[in-house]
Amino acid sequence: MKLGVVRIGLYCLVALALAGALRFTPQLPEPEAKAADVLVEQAGTPTWKLRFDTLGRGESLGSLLRRGGLTDVAATRALQAATSLDQRRIPAGMPVTIKSEAADSTPSEVTLQLAIDRLLHLRRSGDTWQGTEERLPWTTDTIVVGGTIASNLYDAMNTSAKEDLPTGARQQLAWSLADVYEYRVDMSRDLQAGDEFKVVAERSVAPTGAVRIGKVIAATFKLSGSFIDAVRFASESVSGQYFDQNGKSMRAAFLRAPLEFRRISSVFGAREHPILGGWRQHKGTDYAASTGTPVRAIGDGVVVRAGWGNGYGNLLEIRHRNGFVTRYGHLSRYASGIRVGTHVGIGQTVAFVGSTGLATGPHLHFEVIVNGQQRDPRVALKQTGGDPVPDSERAAFQQLRDRLLASIEPPVAGVTKLGLH
Ligand SMILES: [Zn+2]
Structure with a gap:
């Protein structure tokens, strides 16, 4: 996981504080056009050769196959047999195995790993290639x-x-x-x-x-x-x-947080923070998250405010059945259909994280208001x-x-x- 560091500005009392940016990198290994050849032996004699390769960034499957010993014509025919493959959506880093019957012969089988549990075998018989998918x-x-x-x-x-x-x-x-x-x-x-x-x-x-x-x-x-x-x-x-x-x-009736945990970076986490950690100095809770992160309604309710709120920037307020109002600030935008009077359900995406208003970096400012007073969500939302x-x-x-x-x-x-x- 790659973690950047970004300066985040808080509307509330103190101007700047350091926090981590949210950045999850995909799980695929770093694509590199590097191949390894393995000779498989039976009873001491080399029987076939396996070449383990990985599709490089920006590389076409055709060029990988040619690199692996297929002629232009063979590579084209092999890929024509890959009917279940959407060639525009092949991820860099996809593992490809090329099998040859003898160390120096034309490859007879190409296996593409479409997903962790899906293989596509392209097998040659003479000049004809045929594709078969396998579920592991x-x-x-x-x-x-x-x-x-x-x-x-x-x-x-x-x-x-x-x-x-x-x-x-x-x-x-x-x-x-x-x-x-x-x-x-x-x-x-x-x-x-x-x-x-x-x-x-x-x-x-x-x-x-x-x-x-x-x-x-x-x-x-x-x-x-x-x-x-x-x-x-x-x-x-x-x-x-x-x-x-x-x-x-x-x-x-209420979720404990307006952002899903999977959207929260480990850098931010539960670490003590001089500004973010203290409720007294700060009438709300700040969640560091990247711009565009979905914000969810923490309970069923009705939108009572969806508009500019000075330092809060784009502000959303939801009134819940028990009279609580929840407030979501610095939003980049509202979800479609969200306006005053809209009924929303628990967990529904209502807006997206931003840095509008008095915020120099993206974060969600969240408040729970009970009888007109901001309350600590940890107490107000205790279930x-x-x-x-x-x-x-x-x-x-x-x-x-x-x-x-x-x-x-x-x-x-x-x-x-x-x-x-
Ligand atoms: Zn705040």
Whole structure:
């Protein structure tokens, strides 16, 4: 992950403060036109040659194939057989394997890795090429990952799963965990050093070694000494929702943060900040995020203001059913259809992060107003539980909860396989 540093200006009291810019780079390896040839031997005699290559930035597949020993005509015919391939949308960095029957003969097979679990084989017979797509089977197991917060969730996940999960999977797991808790915990601001988590999740591994994180099955979070457990429960009447240890839904009337955790850079995270950290000096909460990041309504409500608000720049205010008003400032623009009187739903994208008004860098200024007063969102939005598991399902839920939580009772450091299925 590449992290830039940007100067961010705050409307509120103090002018400038340093924070990190949001910049996620794609997961593909750095494209480089570098190939490796491997001779495959059987009973001591070289039987075929494999050339492992990678499509370079700005390079065409045709030139890669010619580089790999195909004639102009063969390269054209091979690509004509690749009917399932959209040639305008081939990512740089795509792995390509070229197979030759003998070390010096014309290649007879080209394999393009379209996705981590999709291969396209182009096979030659004489002068004719034929394309066949192959789906790679994934194997799925259940893992538990445990970690302790030092600075933020990304770093904690990176530290505890470094040996066992690739970077992309660690990030995916941090995002999924934050999603489970998004009505209870603002993972970008509420975590303290020493907080602990354990998360049980499905992991799928492809033959290529690629790892994908599936559903979170259960989790436990120790926040400033108190536990919030989450158990995924599905039944006839409940479609795979998360409930806490008391059987209360993790869903509630308000989301704890107006930006998705996956939009928050690890640099910003939960680190102490001289200006951003102090509520007293600062009548609101600032989220560093790049211009254009979607801003979501934290609850159902009606837009009561969508217009210029002096220092706030483009300002949006939503009145919620319980009388709370939420305020979103420095917006670059509003989502389409957002104007005074528009009804919005929880989680709906209502606007986009910007730096309008008295802000020298992009960030979202967020306030919760109760009876005309700005209140600390951590207090105002504190949730203790949504709807309970239906009575008829309660016994089943409790049984599942006890089994899952018992299975992660022992201390966990790093990644452990769990024999749940
Ligand atoms: Zn602010």
